[in-house]
Amino acid sequence: MLYSKKGKAIRNRFRIAPGDAFAYALPCGGTLLRGGPDTKGDRRSMDLWILKLQREATRIASRHRIPEFYVRFKAPMAVARKLFFTNSSVVYLRGMVRPILQDEMGHGLLHSTRVGLDAATLIDVELMSSPLSREEVERLMVLGLVAGLLHDICRNESNHAESGALEAARVLQSLPMTREETRCICQAIRNHEAFVAPVVSDRPWFQLVSDCLYDADKFRWGPDTFTHTLWHMMDHQKLSAHELAAKFPWGMTGIRRVMETFRTATGRQYGPEIIEIGMEIGKEVYRYLLQFIRDNSHDQ
Ligand SMILES: [Fe+2]
Numbered sequence: 028m029l030y031s032k033k034g035k036a037i038r039n040r041f042r043i044a045p046g047d048a049f050a051y052a053l054p055c056g057g058t059l060l061r062g063g064p065d066t067k068g069d070r071r072s073m074d075l076w077i078l079k080l081q082r083e084a085t086r087i088a089s090r091h092r093i094p095e096f097y098v099r100f101k102a103p104m105a106v107a108r109k110l111f112f113t114n115s116s117v118v119y120l121r122g123m124v125r126p127i128l129q130d131e132m133g134h135g136l137l138h139s140t141r142v143g144l145d146a147a148t149l150i151d152v153e154l155m156s157s158p159l160s161r162e163e164v165e166r167l168m169v170l171g172l173v174a175g176l177l178h179d180i181c182r183n184e185s186n187h188a189e190s191g192a193l194e195a196a197r198v199l200q201s202l203p204m205t206r207e208e209t210r211c212i213c214q215a216i217r218n219h220e221a222f223v224a225p226v227v228s229d230r231p232w233f234q235l236v237s238d239c240l241y242d243a244d245k246f247r248w249g250p251d252t253f254t255h256t257l258w259h260m261m262d263h264q265k266l267s268a269h270e271l272a273a274k275f276p277w278g279m280t281g282i283r284r285v286m287e288t289f290r291t292a293t294g295r296q297y298g299p300e301i302i303e304i305g306m307e308i309g310k311e312v313y314r315y316l317l318q319f320i321r322d323n324s325h326d327q
């Protein structure tokens with residue numbers, strides 16, 4: 028539950044009123060709502076003590092350096108952001124997915140937006156010395172943004188990469204995409220899971236979008252894990268602070284493993300640092316969590 032400064036509970040300010048939009052049922056469970064200016068996602072609330080831990084984790088993260096990727100590639104990032112806010116397909120898609128991409132497991136709209144922006148940035152960086160025209164590069168960046176927004180659309184499914192790819196194909200029918208572009212995006216979504224061998228494509232631009240989506244998604248295993256994802260997962264799974272502390276070392280091991288899996292040259296160069304910074308933050312968060320448990324042991 029969220030609270031105002033005066034301690035009053037703030038109930039869903041973003042609830043969708045009947046008639047604001049029409050529903051589009053997803054086979055993987057959720058409902059996609061289209062149309063209407065008020066189709067904002069239903070914001071989940073968290074327990075206050077989890078919010079407190081998340082706030083402290085964010086404070087810890089703010090003391091750490093910014094990963095080199097985000098310092099060096101500000102220009103491609105600005106292009107990605109411009110496309111995110113101006114490309115008509117991306118703008119339309121953002122409105123479509125907003126109601127279903129909730130942060131239950133930390134894989135909601137914030138996560139998908141960051142993945143899309145980083146995927147588009149990676150595409151631009153990877154193509155810096157290619158003979159493609161600016162228009163062609165930006166079209167591929169749009170595919171990266173779209174893939175990012177859709178990649179976790181079926182996050183609650185057991186095989187969410189495959190289900191997401193199938194669902195994305197359905198969603199993309201309402202966007203001005205060619206069949207090849209749709210196939211490219213779906214292939215990228217199908218390939219985005221960590222520690223699963225990807226399907227290799229003989230088409231370089233399919234491979235590029237796929238690899239950039241993967242790397243952008245795994246960049247989230249850095250600081251985002253501790254400022255965002257962890258707390259939403261914890262809240263969703265109703266974990267206690269003790270249970271989180273017990274799982275923490277195991278989780279850190281998994282994060283370390285992803286360092287070896289980046290697929291683009293840019294990802295291999297800059298991704299491990301993003302993960303390393305995340306792990307530095309994680310170690311401090313873990314110490315704070317243990318202290319928090321000690322301080323609150325009388326309440327447990
Ligand atoms: Fe995913």
Ligand SMILES: [Fe+2]
Pocket residue numbers: 134138142178179244
């Ligand atoms: Fe993801």
